[in-house]
Amino acid sequence: MKLGISSYSLYQALEAGEMDILEVMEWTRGIGAEHIEIVPIGYDLSENPELEGQIREKASALQLDISNYAIGANFITDTEEEYEAEIQRVISEVDRVHRLGARLMRHDVASRTDTSILRFNEDLPRISHACQRIADYAKQYGITTSAENHGYYVQASDRIQALIHAVDRPNFKTTLDVGNFVCVDENPVIAVRRNIPYASMVHVKDFYIRPGSRNPGEGWFRSAGGTYLRGAIAGQGDLDLYEILRIVKSSGYDGYISIEYEGMEECRLGTRIAFDNVARIWNEV
Helix, strand or coil: CEEEEEHHHHHHHHHCCCCCHHHHHHHHHHCCCCEEEECCCCCCCCCCCHHHHHHHHHHHHHCCEEEEEEECCCCCCCCHHHHHHHHHHHHHHHHHHHHHCCCEEEECCCCCCCCCHHHHHHHHHHHHHHHHHHHHHHHCCCCEEEEECECCCECCHHHHHHHHHHHCCCCEEEEEECCHHHHHCCCHHHHHHHHHHHEEEEEECEEEEECCCCCCCCCCEECCCCCEEEEECCCCCCCCHHHHHHHHHHCCCCCEEEECCCCCCCHHHHHHHHHHHHHHHHHHC
């Protein structure tokens, strides 16, 4: 197992101009991380293509793996032309993953306001076809693509599994976020146990959870079923991270684990404490 962070964890500092992505990489190595996940939020690789080479060189100099590259995508479009354009856009991002020297890529697959299982079943062939084409293209580079359990529509463990089986490619898996299952009111311990066999990448985050009948005020959002949620420092929230990480460890998973911090505390402080907590808990379970 290699423990690191997602650059998204330091989004606050990136957006405020307090750090750039190269400084984030230095900071990441400084706390003892072995890898960084590149999430182009707070910086733009398309508008600044020179960053690709700078990130690759910085990673080499720091002996810091670039574990995964994560982007948004939505294959639910109004026209066939838009559908094809979105597939081609994501395929072009596969080339970027190769240039960065990474072997893992997460791309989103679909978003809808109607998140019903009926609508999901109708959309599944279209979504899976797009994922097949992208995975087939990525195969030439030895890149594994994946979908993450987030965004409400394709978030529950069984929907992720349905997508993986429909795509049916050995290099298409899931970026398994251990915390995001609570956003669709699923027990994360059970969901992680179900989906860890399909994981190419693991995200660790934590949440505070409060009943939907008791509004805790600013900073909270609602799950699909109305429960109040707020991002927490990993190991300080309401998720049973000891049991979750025990399941991950006992499964034999030996890949990258990323801290993904989304709390209200200052991002460097929250990310560092989360990193230390997860490293300690992993050794204890």
